Amino acid sequence: MTSLLNMSGNLPPRVPHAFDPIYRAALSQVMSEWQPSDLLGSHQFRGGERDRAAGAKFVGLRLPETPSPQRVVVANGTQSILTMLLYGLVGKGGSLAIEALSYPTIRQFADMLGFNVHAVPMDGEGIEPDAFETVCRRHHPSAYYAMPTLQNPTTATMGVERRRAIADICRRYGVAIIEDDIYSLLPRDVPPPLSAFAPELSWYVVGTAKSMVPALKVAYLVAPTSEAAAERFWPGVRATYWMCAPINAAVASSFIDGDGAVQIIDAVRTETRERQAMVASRLAGAEVCSIPECLHVWLSLPHDRPAAEFVAKVRELGVDIGASSTYAFGEASPPNAVRFGTGTPGDRTAFERGLDTIVRVFFDSQR
Ligand SMILES: Cc1ncc(COP(=O)(O)O)c(C=O)c1O
Incomplete structure (x- = not known):
């Protein structure tokens, strides 16, 4: 496995x-x-x-x-x-x-x-x-x-x-x-x-x-x-x-x-934009909050698909992401959403595999 x-x-x-x-x-x-x-x-x-x-x-x-x-x-x-x-x-x-x-x-x-x-x-x-x-x-x-x-x-x-x-x-x-x-x-x-x-x-x-x-x-x-x-x-x-x-x-x-700091930051920005472009095209139509230079994506889920259940399903398929409750302070219940990172997978191929898993579970849940 x-x-x-x-x-x-x-x-x-x-x-x-x-x-x-x-x-x-x-x-x-x-x-x-x-x-x-x-x-x-x-x-x-x-x-x-x-x-x-x-x-x-x-x-x-x-x-x-x-x-x-x-x-x-x-x-x-x-x-x-x-x-x-x-x-x-x-x-x-x-x-x-x-x-x-x-x-x-x-x-x-x-x-x-x-x-x-x-x-x-x-x-x-x-x-x-x-x-x-x-x-x-x-x-x-x-x-x-x-x-x-x-x-x-x-x-x-x-x-x-x-x-x-x-x-x-x-x-x-x-x-x-x-x-x-x-x-x-x-x-x-x-x-x-x-x-x-x-x-x-x-x-x-x-x-x-x-x-x-x-x-x-x-x-x-x-x-x-x-x-x-x-x-x-x-x-x-x-x-x-x-x-x-x-x-x-x-x-x-x-x-x-x-100029090393600026060069490294430029390279991280360029790779982040590449990965975010994949997110934008594959999750077109979904309620996605992010920008091309952001290291994470905040994805809203349909009401009938609780975040904890979504995270568990994605995890069953080998990918770890975070439910909104992880970040919640205070009494109010958090919005039904998940966060996933774009940079943590070691290379673009691994990122693509993870993204495709999230996308598959997301669009399956719409059917
Ligand atoms: C908002 C925020 N601050 C700080 C950190 C960690 O920073 P450092 O590794 O410099 O302690 C993180 C890491 O996830 C973070 O999300």
């Missing part, structure tokens, strides 16, 4: 023709520029100077202005940054506002750190301002975990006016914004980050896991001020696990300082 094909994850597609030579060259460059004992000789709590400067340049691909490197923290992935921020800004017994459908790992963080989550209803642009204001008034969240661009799982993107309205509410109710902008580097034409509309409240996070490779384990945070960055990420918090392996940080800096 063939093993289960993972399409429940939404990793970027592998692009060895672009990635492998760039990675090898970056490793050699780091080894020739650094004495290993200097590279590894001390802890870099917020990242070394060069790595923070590279991080500032990288987030400058999205933010309207390149921030001072003093506001940047280099960490070993988005999850580490989120854990530190959720611990520091929300904490035990605190309240976090979150999109009604969102990144499931936040539930684990809530259980681990002992805070409450308050789900905010969404429309096609993400959270609804009135509903958000109601949550702020009733529950006084200290932070909002925001994914305003190609939201996981719905693929919703907030327009500029919605961003402005949400930023305004955050300002009025003193809610910190923890913005996870991890899916924003593949599309070419998306609005500026939510953080650009309320920089004084915003903790802006961009990891490399969805635009380049998942296991480099490098993510960058921009704190509202350099003092805030230093306060949250220093040894006095009695933990050091968020720090990035220096070799990974240095390789990422080399990608960013040269």
Whole structure:
């Protein structure tokens, strides 16, 4: 029996023709520029100077202005940054506002750190301002975990006016914004980050896991001020696990300082568009939410075909995808939909096999 094909994850597609030579060259460059004992000789709590400067340049691909490197923290992935921020800004017994459908790992963080989550209803642009204001008034969240661009799982993107309205509410109710902008580097034409509309409240996070490779384990945070960055990420918090392996940080800096990062992102974008074109043609007529540069697809199902049953049927045929309930926060029942990733299958042939399975089950269910 063939093993289960993972399409429940939404990793970027592998692009060895672009990635492998760039990675090898970056490793050699780091080894020739650094004495290993200097590279590894001390802890870099917020990242070394060069790595923070590279991080500032990288987030400058999205933010309207390149921030001072003093506001940047280099960490070993988005999850580490989120854990530190959720611990520091929300904490035990605190309240976090979150999109009604969102990144499931936040539930684990809530259980681990002992805070409450308050789900905010969404429309096609993400959270609804009135509903958000109601949550702020009733529950006084200290932070909002925001994914305003190609939201996981719905693929919703907030327009500029919605961003402005949400930023305004955050300002009025003193809610910190923890913005996870991890899916924003593949599309070419998306609005500026939510953080650009309320920089004084915003903790802006961009990891490399969805635009380049998942296991480099490098993510960058921009704190509202350099003092805030230093306060949250220093040894006095009695933990050091968020720090990035220096070799990974240095390789990422080399990608960013040269044109390697842009080349890798371009290659991931091109392959994603190819796969999304297959989705669009094979699922023509279905209610599909996605765009050509998105790593996942949100597929609505007919009412008489519950998502759990659909997922089980696809799984029986060897392909793993996710039901909407996986992403649901709050009491309201989630829409009848599934999410599948376009990039996780190792090559296009495997992707095509998985897609054809989903398509077959989908159109069978219409008969
Ligand atoms: C919204 C979101 N943030 C962060 C991550 C993980 O990022 P990292 O591997 O950098 O911790 C994921 C992975 O699925 C994700 O979907």
